[in-house]
Amino acid sequence: MEKKRSKESIFQGIVLAGGKSSRFGDDKALARIDGRALIEIAVDLLDALGLNPVIIANSERDYSFLNRPIHFDRIPEQGPLGGLYTAACLFGSRSLVILSCDMPSVDPDALKLLLKAHDSSKKITLFSIDGQAQPFPGIYEADIAELLLDKIRGGRLSMRRFVHVGVSCTMLPVASDKHIFANINRKEDILKLGGSF
Secondary structure, rough: OOOOOHHHHHHHEEOOOOOOOOOOOHHHOOOOOOEEOOOHHHHHHHHHHHOOEEEEOOOOOOHHOOOOOEEEEOOOOHHHHHHHHHHHHOOOOOEEEEEEOOOOOOOHHHHHHHHHOOOOOEEEEEEEEEOOEEEEEEEHHHHHHHHHHHHOOOOOOHHHHHHOOOOOOEEEEEOOOHHHHOOOHHHHHHHHHHOOO
């Protein structure tokens, strides 16, 4: 009988921080809420669940203050799909617990639901709102790397389309607490949460 793997050997925490922040104007990962950078909030959340987070970023960013492993996008300028591809290449035998750095309202309970529901025979586990998959937070099997590369080569970079077409996906409907999926795109978004930049 195959020995059951520990949680640490199955799940790998990933924070995606490679966006251009074009609508925000500055590196939004460094915007602060309650004295902590957005990227720090995401790292701490994964760390609290024992998911040993690493950061996927573009080569222009410096997040060394987090004292976490940082890996740069293997194929630059491909958005979240490119960051997910990089993570899948790095951790080929893992289930990737993916957070984007701009969703400060995600809480431990939401991630625990994903972890409990994930079945590695399905490639993706996500939340859905009104039938629409929410790409993040989510769990992605790393063995989808080739499929991701195919989408990148074809210029098909939409995460929402990727999770709706041609991928085996478990979706957990969300009836309440939809606010956890709010992400920071503009400076007014961070100000509404009492943050600063």
